[in-house]
Amino acid sequence: MVKVIISGIMGRMGKKIAEIAYQDPDVEIGGGVERPDCVHFHENVGEIIGEKIDAPVVSDLAKIIDRGDVVIDFAGNTEAVLGHLRLLAADKNKKAMVIGTTGFTEDQIKEIKELSTEVPVVLAPNMSIGVNLLFKLVQEAAKALKGKGYDIEVIEMHHRFKKDAPSGTAVKIVDILKEETGIKKVVYGREGIYENGRPSDEIGVFALRGGDVVGEHTVIFAGMGERIELTHKAGSRDIFAKGAVEAAKWVKDKPAGLYDMMDVLGLK
Ligand SMILES: NC(=O)C1=CN([C@@H]2O[C@H](COP(=O)(O)OP(=O)(O)OC[C@H]3O[C@@H](n4cnc5c(N)ncnc54)[C@H](OP(=O)(O)O)[C@@H]3O)[C@@H](O)[C@H]2O)C=CC1
Numbered sequence: 423m424v425k426v427i428i429s430g431i432m433g434r435m436g437k438k439i440a441e442i443a444y445q446d447p448d449v450e451i452g453g454g455v456e457r458p459d460c461v462h463f464h465e466n467v468g469e470i471i472g473e474k475i476d477a478p479v480v481s482d483l484a485k486i487i488d489r490g491d492v493v494i495d496f497a498g499n500t501e502a503v504l505g506h507l508r509l510l511a512a513d514k515n516k517k518a519m520v521i522g523t524t525g526f527t528e529d530q531i532k533e534i535k536e537l538s539t540e541v542p543v544v545l546a547p548n549m550s551i552g553v554n555l556l557f558k559l560v561q562e563a564a565k566a567l568k569g570k571g572y573d574i575e576v577i578e579m580h581h582r583f584k585k586d587a588p589s590g591t592a593v594k595i596v597d598i599l600k601e602e603t604g605i606k607k608v609v610y611g612r613e614g615i616y617e618n619g620r621p622s623d624e625i626g627v628f629a630l631r632g633g634d635v636v637g638e639h640t641v642i643f644a645g646m647g648e649r650i651e652l653t654h655k656a657g658s659r660d661i662f663a664k665g666a667v668e669a670a671k672w673v674k675d676k677p678a679g680l681y682d683m684m685d686v687l688g689l690k
């Protein structure tokens with residue numbers, strides 16, 4: 423049995439995670455955290471998902487930290503998430519954390535790495551099985567096509583409310599591509615005149631936003647005479663929420679350290 427506290431509980435992902443966690447016999451919801459001035463603030467997670475449970479919603483994680491083994495954080499506010507991790511790292515009980523929020527700066531990632539020497543942390547920009555498999559496929563394709571004249575472009579599309587661009591998933595895909603190909607230059611969007619055509623030593627990244635698109639990522643390897651496209655399309659947020667709940671169960675008794683969804687899914 424794992425007891426979870428869900429941060430960002432009133433958000434698109436927070437609500438979904440609460441629904442999935444409630445249905446899981448191995449999971450108990452200890453409470454929720456939400457921004458203090460949230461207009462839709464509810465006192466209890468039960469009110470949010472339409473069930474009767476004892477799980478208070480607060481704006482200060484410290485007040486309910488003892489009600490959970492693992493904090494699942496989808497607050498979407500990177501500074502707030504870091505604040506929660508600092509609190510867990512300083513707590514004598516060394517609870518665990520699952521971070522789904524995206525958009526961290528390099529300095530923030532560095533601090534997450536440092537704090538994860540104190541507590542176990544799963545940090546993953548995408549918790550679906552499909553996208554984590556996509557990461558592996560992209561790595562394989564990049565390795566096989568390296569130096570053979572294939573231009574690489576990354577395209578992602580998300581709903582109109584998404585705050586960060588490019589998506590955390592696209593950022594991770596680019597990191598994998600850079601690592602495998604040795605290409606260092608990344609071009610975000612393209613504009614202007616390319617007198618000599620597209621340089622081969624760059625990766626193009628395009629972030630599309632609109633409507634209610636849950637999340638789509640495509641990596642294109644374009645050669646002369648053929649093109650390989652690897653695409654993942656999310657049809658619902660359930661796939662991310664299920665992954666987050668699985669990650670919480672997995673990380674509960676792990677030693678301190680920084681893990682990702684490939685560790686949780688055994689894809690490494
Ligand atoms: N790893 C994965 O698999 C996935 C990751 N994501 C990421 O998760 C994050 C959230 O996405 P989504 O649910 O769509 O966003 P939402 O904006 O719908 O949800 C975020 C919620 O957190 C609240 N919040 C803001 N500040 C705090 C705080 N200090 N403490 C607690 N709660 C706070 C927000 O309140 P308010 O609106 O009032 O600011 C909002 O209710 C994003 O970074 C997104 O990229 C999304 C899907 C999958």
Ligand SMILES: O=C(O)C1=N[C@H](C(=O)O)C[C@H](O)C1
Binds near residue numbers: 585588591637
């Ligand atoms: O904000 C979202 O919605 C999503 N964010 C994640 C990301 O930034 O990669 C994952 C998913 O694509 C949905």
